[in-house]
Amino acid sequence: IKRIGVLTGGGDCPGLNAVIRAVVKTAIRQYNYEVVGFINGFAGMIKKEYRLLTEQEVSGILHRGGTILGTTNRDNPFRYAVKENGELVFKDVSEQAIANLQELGVDALVVIGGDGSLAIANEFYQKGLPVVGIPKTIDNDLSATDTTFGFDTALTTASEAIDKLHTTAESHHRVMVLEVMGRYAGWIALHAGIAGGADVILIPEKPFTIEGACAKIKERASKGKKFSIVVVAEGATIKDGELVVQRVVKESHDSIRLGGIGNQIGEAIEACTGMETRVTVLGHLQRGGSPTAFDRILSTRYGVGGVDLVAQDKFGQMVALKGTDIVGVTLESAVSQLKKVDPDGELVHAAESVGICFG
Numbered sequence: 001i002k003r004i005g006v007l008t009g010g011g012d013c014p015g016l017n018a019v020i021r022a023v024v025k026t027a028i029r030q031y032n033y034e035v036v037g038f039i040n041g042f043a044g045m046i047k048k049e050y051r052l053l054t055e056q057e058v059s060g061i062l063h064r065g066g067t068i069l070g071t072t073n074r075d076n077p078f079r080y081a082v083k084e085n086g087e088l089v090f091k092d093v094s095e096q097a098i099a100n101l102q103e104l105g106v107d108a109l110v111v112i113g114g115d116g117s118l119a120i121a122n123e124f125y126q127k128g129l130p131v132v133g134i135p136k137t138i139d140n141d142l143s144a145t146d147t148t149f150g151f152d153t154a155l156t157t158a159s160e161a162i163d164k165l166h167t168t169a170e171s172h173h174r175v176m177v178l179e180v181m182g183r184y185a186g187w188i189a190l191h192a193g194i195a196g197g198a199d200v201i202l203i204p205e206k207p208f209t210i211e212g213a214c215a216k217i218k219e220r221a222s223k224g225k226k227f228s229i230v231v232v233a234e235g236a237t238i239k240d241g242e243l244v245v246q247r248v249v250k251e252s253h254d255s256i257r258l259g260g261i262g263n264q265i266g267e268a269i270e271a272c273t274g275m276e277t278r279v280t281v282l283g284h285l286q287r288g289g290s291p292t293a294f295d296r297i298l299s300t301r302y303g304v305g306g307v308d309l310v311a312q313d314k315f316g317q318m319v320a321l322k323g324t325d326i327v328g329v330t331l332e333s334a335v336s337q338l339k340k341v342d343p344d345g346e347l348v349h350a351a352e353s354v355g356i357c358f359g
């Protein structure tokens with residue numbers, strides 16, 4: 001191997017630059033490879049938009065949010081949207097993308113991505129391309145790894161937000177609803193809720209009722225705690241589904257952009273408790289900014305581990321954190337199912353034991 005390619009796919013995530021830096025430094029220092037960085041995710045591979053990444057290029061980016069490789073757009077070479085006669089059609093341009101890599105002398109590809117991008121990486125691997133994956137998502141919902149990079153930073157942002165909401169909630173005797181990210185899994189809501197001392201946590205894996213949440217808030221008020229903090233994951237599931245937004249969240253991104261479920265829950269809580277309620281949608285604050293020390297270390301280990309997999313010819317694999325070790329797992333196992341919170345697991349038990357209500 002003389003030259004490897006690297007790209008970042010899907011949404012951005014704190015720690016992306018730290019991974020890119022580690023990939024480039026390891027490739028050059030340990031293995032004497034050249035590194036080509038594709039711009040704008042898989043689109044760069046399709047359009048041959050890239051730049052040679054030297055150590056100079058990745059200097060000073062360890063702590064920076066975002067990605068130096070352009071927007072991490074969601075283009076898929078196997079279903080690539082093109083306009084033909086004014087109509088949008090989806091084409092398989094994967095052969096072209098592979099031919100582009102060969103033309104550029106790229107012998108192996110490192111894909112940094114979440115479930116969508118890693119599934120594309122796996123499709124390329126099935127077609128014979130030497131690919132390795134690095135797991136990225138603030139949602140922490142990738143199976144086959146204990147943790148994805150970006151999660152700790154998002155969680156830190158969310159728990160700091162809860163701390164701030166606490167003081168204002170207490171001053172005004174209000175219920176504060178905080179909507180956090182997590183379409184399919186409640187990891188951010190659960191961890192941040194525990195870290196921030198929330199009273200109610202609502203997640204997709206544990207269907208809730210508004211009555212259950214309100215009962216907890218009223219019980220607190222009756223004991224003199226005249227404020228409460230409710231943390232809700234954007235994909236939280238209501239029992240019997242009477243909140244309209246729930247169905248919308250599952251079907252499109254639009255309700256997420258508009259910050260749907262938090263507002264609806266806030267209104268419903270105000271109606272059933274009679275307590276003044278305010279809603280905060282944390283949104284993309286969770287994806288921005290500088291990665292935490294934990295994420296910088298994990299990202300660095302993942303970047304190094306990804307290039308080590310290439311050097312060991314372990315293609316079709318993804319780096320993963322298992323306990324305290326960085327290991328290789330198959331891309332197949334990484335994308336076969338999402339990792340969800342176990343509603344009967346230890347973490348939920350711990351939260352319930354300290355009085356947190358799941359509605």
Ligand code: F6P
Pocket residue numbers: 011114137138139181182183234253256257287
């Ligand atoms: O997967 C990461 C994530 O931030 C989710 O938590 C969220 O639902 C989604 O992406 C938001 O996507 P977009 O940035 O396209 O609005």
